Amino acid sequence: MPQALAEEAAHNPFGVVGDRARRQLAEAVPALAGDLESFPLSVFGLTSGFFYVTAAQGRAWGMRDSLVSGVLTIQALGHLHFAFHDAVIDDGYAPAIMCLLSDAALLSYLQGLATLSGQPASVYQELHREYYDLYVAAIKRDLAHRDSLFGYTVDDILGLGDKAAPGAVIVQLIADLTGHPNRGQPTAQAMLRLCTGLQLVDDLNDSADDAAAGNRTWPVTSALLAYPDLDVTDRGTVEAAVAGSGVAAGCLKLAADAFADARGIAGHADATVLADLADMWHRRTLRRERLLREALHAT
């Protein structure tokens, strides 16, 4: 984990952020207060260092402690709302309590944006609506591939990062809170490009599980098109098909491109934390791509 994210995690550990989010939800829906303790931190996004990118970037731009804490709390609330979406969309099931909390989490999140920013609620509601529309379009592209087997398009691949589009609202918030509103849009652009790269790497890593579950990501789709008789229950064979179809190298090449772009865009916006993260992923992905190509072309 890059140093800035590790430091942010030390300032605001997962457990502390999770407790703040639970308290806020308990105040919003007292009837569910007793249920919140059993909620795992993962539903608030509190298991990955990536959670701290926005807060660490805000701190690098001069955001003070109390605001960082507030940003992390509402980010956790927003995450719960979208974790509910993920569970239903990906697994077809979510716990009933999570369903009951999801609306309250979204309302608390939107109210938190208005309170922290000091702007009329409509300003961030409109920004949320715009990014939500991008997110929905990305999810719809995913769902179309689950319905039938057909090749991915350029827009399908470039738009993978838009599944993280709601997070761009928080990027604009930290830019506004630190007096750099013009950095919001380019930094959000860099973050979404970074997320395209991360999605490509994730889809490659998860190809065996996704094939078995019928989740036709780009790697799975390409493997099935190249090897129509592929046994999707055999992990090793699926991974070989993903490599043999050429999509494994393609994923890594395009992910490396996305990370390099993200690094450049973030650098121009003075978003050093995001640029450093993109650079780390760029180097990591190039190394992996080289190893894969060497293995596939070895004699």
Next chain:
Amino acid sequence: MTASSATLDPIAREAVEHELAEAETTTSNPASLNEIRRRLPQANGDQDTW
């Protein structure tokens, strides 16, 4: 104005088009899965690879 992962310069689009074209070529004449399985472990040089 909102950002989007898809609103990119033409170079990024061309790179994706190139990879899709390569994949299409490979799909029409894919390598033997047994041969690929034999070679893949050599890509496991570090924890980020498989």
